[in-house]
Amino acid sequence: ISSFQFNAIDIKKEDKGQRDSKCARQARNLYNQMWKTVTTDVSRRNLFARACSIASRLESPIISSSSISSNCYSAVSSRPYHPIQGKLQKCYFSSSSSSSNQSSWKWSTQSSSLNKSSSTTSNEETHGTTNVSPTVQNQIMDECASLHASIMPLNSKLVGPLAKNSDRGTSLPFVFLVGNHSSGKSSFINYVLGRDVQTAGVAPTDDCFTVVAPGPEDTDQDGPALIGDPDMGFSALRQFGPTLIHHTQLKVRKGTNTNSFMMIDSPGMIDSPVSQSGVPERYSSVGSDGARGGQSMDRGYDFQGVVRWFAERADVVLLFFDPDKPGTTGETLNVLLHSLGGMDHKLLIVLNKADQFKKIHDFARAYGSLCWNLSKVIPRKDLPRIFTMCLPNKSGEGADNSSIGAGLIDLHQTRDDVVAEVMKAPKRRVDNVITHLNNSVHLLLMHAQIAQDVQKKYSRMVWDNRIQELGSLTAGVGLSVLGFYAQLPMEFTSAAAAMTVFGVGGMKWLNGNKLKEEEKNLLSMEELSASFQRTHSREISEADEFIVSVWQRIRDNLQLSLRAEGLDKYPSVSDSDLNGLRKILEQDIPRLRRMASPTHFGTKSS
Numbered sequence: 051i052s053s054f055q056f057n058a059i060d061i062k063k064e065d066k067g068q069r070d071s072k073c074a075r076q077a078r079n080l081y082n083q084m085w086k087t088v089t090t091d092v093s094r095r096n097l098f099a100r101a102c103s104i105a106s107r108l109e110s111p112i113i114s115s116s117s118i119s120s121n122c123y124s125a126v127s128s129r130p131y132h133p134i135q136g137k138l139q140k141c142y143f144s145s146s147s148s149s150s151n152q153s154s155w156k157w158s159t160q161s162s163s164l165n166k167s168s169s170t171t172s173n174e175e176t177h178g179t180t181n182v183s184p185t186v187q188n189q190i191m192d193e194c195a196s197l198h199a200s201i202m203p204l205n206s207k208l209v210g211p212l213a214k215n216s217d218r219g220t221s222l223p224f225v226f227l228v229g230n231h232s233s234g235k236s237s238f239i240n241y242v243l244g245r246d247v248q249t250a251g252v253a254p255t256d257d258c259f260t261v262v263a264p265g266p267e268d269t270d271q272d273g274p275a276l277i278g279d280p281d282m283g284f285s286a287l288r289q290f291g292p293t294l295i296h297h298t299q300l301k302v303r304k305g306t307n308t309n310s311f312m313m314i315d316s317p318g319m320i321d322s323p324v325s326q327s328g329v330p331e332r333y334s335s336v337g338s339d340g341a342r343g344g345q346s347m348d349r350g351y352d353f354q355g356v357v358r359w360f361a362e363r364a365d366v367v368l369l370f371f372d373p374d375k376p377g378t379t380g381e382t383l384n385v386l387l388h389s390l391g392g393m394d395h396k397l398l399i400v401l402n403k404a405d406q407f408k409k410i411h412d413f414a415r416a417y418g419s420l421c422w423n424l425s426k427v428i429p430r431k432d433l434p435r436i437f438t439m440c441l442p443n444k445s446g447e448g449a450d451n452s453s454i455g456a457g458l459i460d461l462h463q464t465r466d467d468v469v470a471e472v473m474k475a476p477k478r479r480v481d482n483v484i485t486h487l488n489n490s491v492h493l494l495l496m497h498a499q500i501a502q503d504v505q506k507k508y509s510r511m512v513w514d515n516r517i518q519e520l521g522s523l524t525a526g527v528g529l530s531v532l533g534f535y536a537q538l539p540m541e542f543t544s545a546a547a548a549m550t551v552f553g554v555g556g557m558k559w560l561n562g563n564k565l566k567e568e569e570k571n572l573l574s575m576e577e578l579s580a581s582f583q584r585t586h587s588r589e590i591s592e593a594d595e596f597i598v599s600v601w602q603r604i605r606d607n608l609q610l611s612l613r614a615e616g617l618d619k620y621p622s623v624s625d626s627d628l629n630g631l632r633k634i635l636e637q638d639i640p641r642l643r644r645m646a647s648p649t650h651f652g653t654k655s656s
Contacts, residue, residue, distance in 0.1 A: 182480065182645070182646055182648070186645055186646075187480050187646075189645070190480055190483070190484070190642055190645055190646055191479075191480065191483055193638070193642060194483045194484060194486075194487045194642065195217065195218075195219075195483075197487055197634055197638055198216075198217035198486075198487050198490060199217050200630075201217075201490065201491060201494055201630075201631065201634070202216075202217055204494065204498070204627055204630075204631075205494055207621050208494075208497060208498060208501060208611070208620075208621060208623065209611035209614065209615065210493070210494050210497050210498070210607075210611070211493045211494065211497050211603065211604045211607045211608070212490050212493065212494060213286065214286065214289075215285065215286045216286075216490065217490075218283060218285075218286075219283055219363060219483065219486075220282065220283035220284065220312070220363060221281055221282050221283050222263065222264075222310070222311055222312050223310070223311040223312070223365045223475045223476045223478065223479040224261075224311055224312035224313065224314055224363075224364055224365060224475065225311060225312070225313045225314070225364065225365065225366045225367075225368065225472050225475050226314045226316070226360045226361055226364035226366070226367045226368070227239065227313065227314065227315055227316060227367075227368045227370065228316045228319070228357055228360075228361075228367070228368070228369055228370070228385065228390075229316075229318070229319065229368070229369055229370025229371060229372075229382065229400075230318055230319055230320075230370065230371060230372055230382055231317075231318025231319065231320055232318065232372060232374070233318065233370035233371055233372040233402055233403070234250075234370060234372060234402035234403055234441060235248075235315055235316070235318070235368075235370050236248030236249060236250040236256070236315055237250045237441050238368070238370070238402070238441060239262060239313050239315055241441050241442070241469075242307065242308070242313065242469060242472055243262065243303065243306040243307055243308070243313070244305075244306055244307040245303065245305060245306060247262050247301060247303050247306075248260065248262070248315055256315065256317060256318075257297060257317045257349075258273075258297045258298060258299050258317065259294075259297065259298045259299075259314060259315070259316055259317070259356070259360070260298075260299050260300075260301060260314065260315040261276060261282075261284070261298070261299070261300045261301070261312055261314050262301045262303060262312060262313045262314070262315065263300065263301070263302050263303075263312045264302070264303065264304070264306050264308065264309040264310075264312075265302035265303065265304055266304055267302070267304055268302065268303055268304060269302045270299065270300065270301055270302070271299065271300040271302075272296075272298075272299055272300075273294075273295045273296050273297065273298035273299055274295055274296070275300070276298055276299065276300040277295055277298060282300075283363075284298075286359070287356070287359065290351045290352055290355060290356055290359075291350075291351050293349070293350030293351045294350075294351040294356055297317075297349075297350075297351070308473070310475075310476045311365070311475040311476050311479075313472075314360060314364070316357065316360070317349075317353075319381040319382045319385065320381060353381075353385075354384065354385055354388050354389045355389075357385050357389040357390070358388070358389040358390070361389060361390055361393055361397075362393070362486075363486075364396065365396065365474075365475040365476075365478040365479050365482050366396055366398065366471055366472055366474065366475050366478060367390065367393060367396050367397045367398070368398050368400055368468070368472075369382075369386065369390065369397060369398070369399050369400065370400050370402055371399070371400065371401050371402065371420055372401070372402050372403050373401075373403055373404065373406055373407060373412075373413075373416045383423060383424075383426065383427045384427075386424070386427050386428075387427040392599065392603075394434060395485075396478065396482065397434070398437055398468060398471055399424070399434055399435070399436050399437065400436070400437045400439060400468060401416070401417065401420060401436050401437065401438045401439070402439060402440065402441070403440055403441075404438045404439060404440050404461050405440035405443075405458060405461060406440075417436070417438070420436065421433055421436070424436075437464050437465075437467065437468050438460075438461060438464055439461050439462075439464040439465035439468060440458070440461045440462070440465065441465065480646050481646060484639060484642050484643060484646060487634075487639065487642075488635070488639050489600075491631050491634050491635055491639070492596075492600050492635070493600060493603060493604050494631060495628065495631040495632070495635070496582075496585075496586075496597075496600050496601060496604055497604050497607070497608050498623045498627060498628055498631065499585045499586075499623075499628065500578065500581050500582055500585055500608060501608065501612065501620065501623055502622075502623040502628070503581045503584060503585050504572055504573075504577075504578070504581055504612065504617065505617060505620065505622065505623065507572060507581075508568070508569060508572060508617040508618075511565060511568050512565065512618075515558075515561035515564075515565060518557060518561065519554055519557050519558055519561065522550070522553055522554050522557055523550060523554045525550075526546060526547065526549060526550020526551075526553065526554065527547075527550060530543050530546045530547045530550065533546055569616075569617050569618075572617065573609060573612050573613050573617075575605065575609060578605060578608065578609060579605075582601050582605075586601075
């Protein structure tokens with residue numbers, strides 16, 4: 051495969067006629083070699099899918115050439131392994147007949163998933179993680195949207211942790227790129243898309259969040275038009291203010307290598323002035339809520355909050371570093387700590403431009419520096435995988451033999467791994483939507499459970515005070531009636547009635563002040579934590595780290611909403627509300643997971 055990859059790069063330099071025949075011959079020879087050396091059908095299918103993915107990233111004329119289609123398909127048609135033939139015929143070699151017949155372009159997810167070009171389908175099939183049919187995927191997406199919409203009224207009623215319009219996703223899956231300036235984010239986007247869309251340079255070249263979407267024609271839109279579009283799914287960015295709106299843009303481009311997902315570029319992160327404590331000044335007062343407490347406004351908007359907004363909705367997140375700044379940028383590390391926390395399942399850390407090293411010693415120092423800096427913000431012993439890669443230069447891949455030499459092959463292989471993960475974005479969308487629904491229900495359920503527990507404790511205090519007041523009033527009235535019927539002096543009866551009125555009134559005033567103090571105590575973080583321990587004692591006893599992480603995410607918002615509403619005016623939480631959320635967690639989400647799961651020996655028959 052590596053040999054085929056480098057030969058394919060050389061093929062790109064030749065004219066179209068030679069390119070077509072030579073590419074077809076390389077694919078046929080590769081397949082014949084694989085058939086002889088690999089014994090299992092599964093390995094053959096995986097290796098040939100790998101070859102298709104490499105070929106699919108060449109120039110579009112190579113992919114759509116009819117000669118390649120016929121020659122390559124003839125190389126495999128004589129083999130008895132029919133699943134490979136069907137896969138090739140459906141996903142890869144049909145591009146010549148369908149690439150020129152593109153349907154009208156729409157923003158809706160359903161239209162984009164049904165009207166892709168076949169070259170995109172090839173990438174998705176070869177890099178996909180599931181064999182779920184598009185019809186089932188659309189069904190899962192619709193059910194998730196319906197279930198998420200069903201919990202939003204309760205979230206609004208309780209001033210819950212879910213953001214407004216969080217049940218509405220973007221029109222297409224997307225890959226989000228964030229990292230240091232001049233780390234190669236824009237160049238990587240151009241490489242994946244197969245054309246120059248973003249401007250690349252050593253100095254910071256762009257201060258905008260750029261949404262690059264596929265379309266029939268090249269068009270651009272400014273931030274207000276993008277965020278104001280009701281179909282794109284970025285309307286919620288309005289909450290970050292006008293500065294962000296004017297620093298967002300949309301680029302629609304035709305003829306890209308993928309038509310089924312978007313790529314979003316972010317402004318490069320730079321160093322900040324350092325205070326005497328050694329902490330960047332704008333991060334020196336990080337609050338308990340993480341991203342919000344330590345937000346930076348030196349760009350005119352909450353950059354960390356915006357990054358988290360995009361990352362939560364992205365299907366793949368790429369965090370780029372480069373050899374010149376291997377993790378030493380304070381803003382990058384703070385974004386990794388506060389904005390990308392809890393997203394390890396879709397986060398890829400990339401050390402780009404590794405071909406710039408002239409000596410292996412320099413590479414080792416940069417890689418070690420990056421690991422050291424990451425260890426400061428990643429609270430666990432084992433670090434995630436760091437994808438060390440490089441992009442092909444204009445003079446040809448592997449032309450610079452003075453850099454780390456034979457190691458370039460590994461860099462190219464790692465780059466292909468990153469591209470493969472990027473190509474999985476449409477397939478990841480289904481899993482991410484279910485995961486998003488699962489997290490949202492967990493957040494809202496815990497918010498409602500603890501709010502109900504606090505309300506019950508507050509209600510007991512209120513009823514205790516009322517019983518005391520009612521008892522005092524009953525005793526006073528009874529004493530007055532007794533004096534009246536016993537024909538005691540009128541002074542005694544009047545004094546008893548007056549004492550009853552003043553006593554009950556004083557008790558009510560005293561209990562009111564005491565109740566305010568108790569309410570303030572109930573809404574303290576210590577008492578809320580105690581309520582969390584009461585309502586989730588079993589999970590805590592089992593050391594359920596997921597439940598603890600959910601509590602850490604909702605506790606500040608819960609305290610704020612309870613204080614803002616007041617316990618006496620806070621809406622009551624019914625058992626039916628909690629049971630509805632539990633039903634989604636225990637029945638609906640497992641059912642959706644089974645629908646989205648690829649077929650395997652552990653799959654339950656329906």
